Amino acid sequence: MLKVNQNYLKLPGSYLFSDIAKKVKGYKEEHQGEEVISLGIGDVTRPLTPTIVKALHEAVDDMADIERFHGYGPDLGYAFLREKIAEFDFKRRGCEICADEIFVSDGAKSDSGNIQEIFAETCSIAVSDPVYPVYVDSNVMAGRTGTYDPASTRWSDVVYMPCTKDNDFVPDLPSKTPDIIYICSPNNPTGIALTRDQLQTFVDYAIKNKSVILFDAAYEAYISEENVPHSIYECEGARECAIEMRSFSKNAGFTGVRLGYTVVPKNLVDAEGKSLYALWARRHGTKFNGASYIQQRAGEAVYTAEGQKEIEGLVSYYMENARTIRDGLTKAGFTVCGGVNAPYIWLKTPESMTSWEFFDYLLHNSQVVGTPGSGFGPSGEGYFRLTSFGSHENTRKAVERIVALK
Ligand code: PLP
8 A cells, every 4th residue: 555654744834934935925915015134044145256166167167078077976975075174174173084984965954864864763862952953854754753742842752952041052961861962053043052061061971871963063164262163073082972964055155056064983883883884875875876076176166275265255244244133133132142153143032922923023014034933943932043144235224124123
């Protein structure tokens, strides 16, 4: 009997951003001529920088030449890119990660969604809450999360690590020992990054309890504070307990190009000594045919001196917006965090409004679109996310409108 995967049917509602898009579309139809500014979706808006564009053009030219044409690439990615990653992102920061431990992919969404496949169905998971929804949803699809309670918006078998005003948005250690711990730092949506000591506490906990940490560092390029690690491998012992995922989307604007990578240390094993590296390599080889030669050449250009300078420019552009939002809203009396080590500003909704009530209030009274915090997990209720990926002009205008409401 043909039957769909029943786990998919457990996923509640539709995807957060399609709900937002529907509401905005409805509003625009009813209020034609009004200018709506979006500080909602976490997509970049600045174009690719000249060094990247040149590398893309050259790679396309390679593909047009019989001598320089490239078909299927090596399973784990081209050495020219993996060696640069190992050198720049890890060795330079004192992390012992070699090129062989890097798996090039088409982005951190696929990797953070797919990585759970190499673990047993019986493994339990813990997530910081609120967080990027892919971690929980991909485990729902795999049947690891138990039943969903619509009233509390919680899954019975997920260990939530609440991040709220009460703990300065830094997760406490899990209340029940999980097999798998998802950490996103700097965090989407709160914009908070764990310090080296805070992350070390999680690494020590994972080693002691034989858990694995799945560490998503997609926003690493936005870190501005010295005591915040850029990689989990800056923590002692992390090679024994952590997998790290990275993306070229937010540092170099590759959301439309697609490129990322995952690091799996070769010594990482499960409780029976089975290699996680071997399983991820097997999965990669079986289900993925690689990011294209063109994407990987563009990635290589990110690590040139000019490429580095240009992407620093992109990050500073967005971080100026982060300051505009953070300072403006703080002056207006909002309780805000984030925006220092991440392009996200997380604010407490005023007057005990729910996240969606505040979404409607902002859209109708200031024509500004943000993202309701409840879409990122139960502890996101009562909070709201604004992003700094817009233009300077629109960001300033949006902040002025929100401040004027107060
Ligand atoms: N991880 C986090 C925490 C994100 O917020 C996002 C995108 O918003 C991604 C991963 C997706 O990255 P990529 O574009 O590389 O798939």
